[in-house]
Amino acid sequence: xxxxxxxxxxxxxxxxxxxxxxxxxxxxxxxxxxxxxxxxxxxxxxxxxxxxxxxxxxxxxxxxxxxxxxxxxxxxxxxxxxxxxxxxxxxxxxxxxxxxxxxxxxxxxxxxxxxxxxxxxxxxxxxxxxxxxxxxxxxxxxxxxxxxxxxxxxxxxxxxxxxxxxxxxxxxxxxxxxxxxxxxxxxxxxxxxxxxxxxxxxxxxxxxxxxxxxxxxxxxxxxxxxxxxxxxxxxxxxxxxxxxxxxxxxxxxxxxxxxxxxxxxxxxxxxxxxxxxxxxxxxxxxxxxxxxxxxxxxxxxxxxxxxxxxxxxxxxxxxxxxxxxxxxxxxxxxxxxxxxxxxxxxxxxxxxxxxxxxxxxxxxxxxxxxxxxxx
Amino acid sequence: xxxxxxxxxxxxxxxxxxxxxxxxxxxxxxxxxxxxxxxxxxxxxxxxxxxxxxxxxxxxxxxxxxxxxxxxxxxxxxxxxxx
Numbered sequence: 001x002x003x004x005x006x007x008x009x010x011x012x013x014x015x016x017x018x019x020x021x022x023x024x025x026x027x028x029x030x031x032x033x034x035x036x037x038x039x040x041x042x043x044x045x046x047x048x049x050x051x052x053x054x055x056x057x058x059x060x061x062x063x064x065x066x067x068x069x070x071x072x073x074x075x076x077x078x079x080x081x082x083x084x085x086x087x088x089x090x091x092x093x094x095x096x097x098x099x100x101x102x103x104x105x106x107x108x109x110x111x112x113x114x115x116x117x118x119x120x121x122x123x124x125x126x127x128x129x130x131x132x133x134x135x136x137x138x139x140x141x142x143x144x145x146x147x148x149x150x151x152x153x154x155x156x157x158x159x160x161x162x163x164x165x166x167x168x169x170x171x172x173x174x175x176x177x178x179x180x181x182x183x184x185x186x187x188x189x190x191x192x193x194x195x196x197x198x199x200x201x202x203x204x205x206x207x208x209x210x211x212x213x214x215x216x217x218x219x220x221x222x223x224x225x226x227x228x229x230x231x232x233x234x235x236x237x238x239x240x241x242x243x244x245x246x247x248x249x250x251x252x253x254x255x256x257x258x259x260x261x262x263x264x265x266x267x268x269x270x271x272x273x274x275x276x277x278x279x280x281x282x283x284x285x286x287x288x289x290x291x292x293x294x295x296x297x298x299x300x301x302x303x304x305x306x307x308x309x310x311x312x313x314x315x316x317x318x319x320x321x322x323x324x325x326x327x328x329x330x331x332x333x334x335x336x337x338x339x340x341x342x343x344x345x346x347x348x349x350x351x352x353x354x355x356x357x358x359x360x361x362x363x364x365x366x367x368x369x370x371x372x373x374x375x
Numbered sequence: 376x377x378x379x380x381x382x383x384x385x386x387x388x389x390x391x392x393x394x395x396x397x398x399x400x401x402x403x404x405x406x407x408x409x410x411x412x413x414x415x416x417x418x419x420x421x422x423x424x425x426x427x428x429x430x431x432x433x434x435x436x437x438x439x440x441x442x443x444x445x446x447x448x449x450x451x452x453x454x455x456x457x458x
Contacts, residue, residue, distance in 0.1 A: 032385045032418070034406075035405055035406035040404070043385055043404070044389075047386060047389040047390075050386065051393070061390070062386065062390060063386050063387060063390065064386070073443065134420075147444060221383065221384075222416060223383075223384055223385060223415065223416055223417045223418065224414050224415050224416075224417065225414070225415025225416045226413075226414050226415035227414055227415065231383075232383065232389075233383055233384060235384070235386055236384050236385075236386070253379075
């Protein structure tokens, strides 16, 4: 199979990831739940994972790296600690349902900083013109999961800082692909999954915290057992229950891979592949490609639509040829509203460090062939 | 003789141990004896008596602060140490 759906989950992982996860099943128990060898080995593995993430994202204290089940889990913690019913929240026009659904559930007043696709200056200007003291939080993703569009998050963070408004950043598509300095960013929270650009197993993620938020779950933490309430310090406050040790051990290896290979090299590789795909897709009749003219403005994610052919039909035809892409709304209808693709959705390809130029050629050949078949 | 540096969490104890080890001080993360703990289960860093003063200095410089410190004698007795 040619796998071009890494924006959902990277399928090809470094071999060490599966080995570590399998080893953890039989060798690691619960960190913080005993002083025996298997519990302490689990504690060492988990701390190593926190340290790796703290190093990669420049978080001074590994205690502020919370291990979550997913970016959605982290975003829920962040949003529910900052936003109360009736609060005003400013978000970008490219947010995922992982952001908008919790906000709707809380009953927040949502203001969307709308801007056109691949127009970072416009995005910044829109945020600047809307920012005011009435907002309890600003939420912005770093990279659109539909279009690979890189939003100017550092400058948006700076404006939020100047206005004293806490910022939540969704790093789902940028972690492991773009340089991220959490301390410099000055965001209140940043959430990311482990199973995309960090090459960990599903069911893993991180929430980077600048403070101690309220949790959304309560339970055993292995410490302060006689207290009725949750500990008031991190990471314990946000990590009740038994940890996903196979996932964490695998994620640790994924982080090692990213650190060793280098975020910059991974990004350049993915951009080269996506540019190659975009350049040839643009030459095919009936195809509209959503490609930025600015190389820095897009990562290894590319959407396109085929005139008069539903995106699901395109994806099905490619799947029949053993090429995995994603079609539809990608859980981000707001992004489609912003880009004008709400009626059609899009076909999305997304690459990882493991994709090759040859695979892109095969994909492009398949698209050209399919288009001919549709007449 | 050993010293037990009681930490607020397992992660904090691991962080303290990492700092100490980076200065060549052997530090073992272990459970806090139930005879010492007042708020339920917890973790501490165990260090040899000869490293005690140096350890406190190293941790303070790294802004890592144990919650409490106990001296652990060879006969198993322990006494809280004011730091």
